[in-house]
Amino acid sequence: MLRQLRFALIPAAIVLILLVQTTEACYSPHISGNISRTDLYVNESVTIMGRICPPADNVSVRVTFTRPDYTWIDRYVLTDNKTGEFSLSQSLDMAGYWNIFPIYGHMCDRLYANVTDPTADPDAEPIARPNLPSNRINYSVLTATVAIVGISIVALATGSRKKTRNISSLRLFVQIIFVFILFVGIFIDHQNMPWPAEQIAPHEVLVATNAFGVDMPDGLPVPTFGCYYPCGRTVTCALWQIQAYIYPFWEAGRGWGVNYDSSGIARLAVVFGGVILSSIILGRFWCGWVCPFGLFMDLVTRLRKAFNIRYRTVSDNTNVKLHQLSYIIMAIIIIVSVIFASQALAGSQLVPGTEDGGFVYTYFATPFCQVCPMKPLCVLSEGAVGIIRFEWIVGPTTGEFYQLGWYLTSINLIGLGLVIVTGFFFRRSWCRICPLGGLIAVxxxxxxxxxxxxxxxxxxxxxxxxxxxxxxxxxxxxKEVYDFKGGDVTTANCLLCLRCVEMCPEEGCLSFKVAGKTAFKSRNWLEEKSVWSSNDEGKKTNQ
Ligand code: SF4
Ligand code: SF4
Ligand code: SF4
Structure with missing residues (x-):
């Protein structure tokens, strides 16, 4: 009993910390800002007021006003020595959605403003762009791309010659190619040049923004972690869309940087239709071959193998419970989103702070994304190669503990850390409880x-x-592939990675069928026995 209680202590401690926090608390260095108004006409001014914590002598903060076309204006202002407060005004010279970042060292807060042009003729030419900064090619992205694709080609070439590696090496190659397909926008800069630019890329390059007549400004859903938050995505994580279209974007209107002309129910119908169709066609093939976070988990496994450390296993009973947990997490995500959306859905607010600008709206909208391990992995990777400006992503992680904001949260980082540690010892640890994987399985x-x-x-x-x-x-x-006598042995927690097909030494015993046709089947790799000693074989299957 005491052993189980230990696990309850962690969430209890987090809840306690949240409860004792106040918005004015200053237990860790941070910056916070407010904007005088969020709706204004072009060339009108906004005032940014904020404070740094703790106050210090002669400290300046930078406020970056990012135009709708991703060019920006940098302003600097001195903070008050005693209170840490600062204030400055800026005229906004372009119609559209502005992101505004008060930045203090490597910390930042995010504000926004919606600027309209009262004289704009809807049929008129768009406002001419101001002078753009010169385009600097992002060589980090190009180098990283060449290195990663090069490694996958070498792995494919060497692995294809071995019966125990040919499917795995093909899978690694396909997984890597899908990362680039899902985020191909990183190669298109903000001046529409066919090269990645330094510092920032467009937030998204969506392949479709309309489906069956329904306006889908966030793009088409995919049942993998094609995360919403990093730059350059072509499609969108279905889990984000399910949450966001229930709350806060159930109703048509303005979202985070986009306009929703379609209703939440229509968008959700497209999302669920897309998930159902793609899951029926490909099942958890998405998990084994497409999902970027699945690839990351596989790379953690390869790292463990490189250290020659044996994997750990959980009991069959625990494994079943973990898989059931994925359905429970999915149900909790939907229930919490519905509770948050109660005002829009039923006309009465069930929890306070869900109104536009309220605490829940600001910090806990799309609640799963605030703990999801994929978000920090994506944005930190993009920050590392200069696709996203780094100061935009690290801010809230060094602010208040619960501060959940622009790109990253402390809780996201803790989640990613836990997943990496557990994934090192337990293969695909996250995928056993992943709600998106559970959704595909359903x-x-x-x-x-x-x-x-x-x-x-x-x-x-x-x-x-x-x-x-x-x-x-x-x-x-x-265990069902082993336990079941024969026939269809696919189960809900099978990722269709086909490692079992690859390693089964009996010719044609296991096979993977697509639309009834055999795509892969097991082969007698014991013929390659001369390559390894029998001990090596044992070691390979144990890793
Ligand atoms: S944070 Fe996770 S759940 Fe949210 S959009 Fe990104 S991958 Fe999807
Ligand atoms: S279970 Fe989740 S994280 Fe794992 S591969 Fe599938 S969608 Fe990706
Ligand atoms: S049963 Fe086979 S295909 Fe399914 S996850 Fe396990 S090894 Fe991969």
């Missing part, structure tokens, strides 16, 4: 969807010698 592995699924893992009973290799090599400890 629409693929349970009747009636299961019967029409386009992808299957099949087993021929007569060929199975019960050697147990499939069970040992499975990254999510699926």
């Amino acid at each position: 629409f693929n592995r349970f009747p009636p969807f299961k019967w029409i699924s386009g992808v299957r893992l099949e087993k021929v009973e007569e060929k199975c010698t019960k050697c147990g290799i499939c069970k040992r090599v499975c990254p999510t400890q699926v």
Whole structure:
């Protein structure tokens, strides 16, 4: 009993810290700002008021006013020595949505303003762009791209010659290519040049913003962590859309930098339609071959192997419970979003602070994204190669503990840290509880969807010698491939990574079928025995 209580202490401590915090608290260095108004006409001024914490002598802060076309104006202002407060005014010279960042060292806060032009003729030419800064090619992105793609090509070339690595190396190659497909916008800069620019790329380059007549300004949903927050995405994480379209963007109107002309219910219908269709067609193939966070988990596993450390396993019972947890997390996400949206859905506010500008609206909208480990991974990676300006992403992590803002939160970082540590010892640890993986599983592995699924893992009973290799090599400890006698052995927590197919030493015992046709099947890799000693074989299946 005491052992279980230990785990309750962590959330209890977090809740306690949240409760004792006040907005004015100053227990860690941070900067916070406010804006005099958020709706104004072009060339009118806004005043930014804020404070740094703790106050210090002769400290200046920078306030960056970012225009709708991603050019920006930098202003500097001296803070008050005693109170840390500052204030400055700026005229906004372009119609559209402005992001405004008060920046103190490597910390920042984010504000916005919506600027309209009262004289604008809807049919008139758009406002001419002001002088743009000269385009500097981002060589970090180009170098990183060449290195990553080069490694994947080498892995593909060497792995394809070995029966125990050919599917894995192909999978690594496909996973890497999908990262670039999902975020191809990083190669297109803010001046529409075909090169990545230093410091900033467009927030998104969406492949479609309309589906079946429904305005989808955040793009089409994908059932993987194609995260909403970094630059350059082409599609959007379905989990973000499910949350955001329930709350805060159930109603048409202004979102974070976009206009929603369509209703929340229409957008949600497209999201669920897209998730159901893609899950039926490809199932958790999305997890095994497409999801960038799945790739990251696989790389953590490769790191462990490089250190020659053996993986750990959880009991079968715990593994089942972890998988069930993914459905529970998904249900909690939807329930919390519905509670937050109660004003828009039912006309009465169930929790305070959900109004525009309220505490929940500011800090806890899209609640899962505030703990999701993918967000910090994406934005830190992009910051590291100069795609996102670094000071924009690290701010809130060094502010108040609960401060959940622009790109990153302390809780996100703690989550990513925990996932990396657990993922080092337990293969694909996050994927066992991932709500998005659970969502795909619901629409693929349970009747009636299961019967029409386009992808299957099949087993021929007569060929199975019960050697147990499939069970040992499975990254999510699926045991049904081993336990089931034969036929369709796909289960809800099977990622379709096909490692079991690759490592099964019985010719044709396991196969992966797409629309009824065999795409991959197990082969007798023991023929390659001369390459490894029998000990090596044991070691390979144990890692
Ligand atoms: S933070 Fe996570 S859940 Fe939110 S959009 Fe990014 S990947 Fe999706
Ligand atoms: S379970 Fe979640 S994190 Fe893992 S691969 Fe699937 S969508 Fe990505
Ligand atoms: S059962 Fe096979 S295909 Fe499914 S996750 Fe395990 S190793 Fe991969």
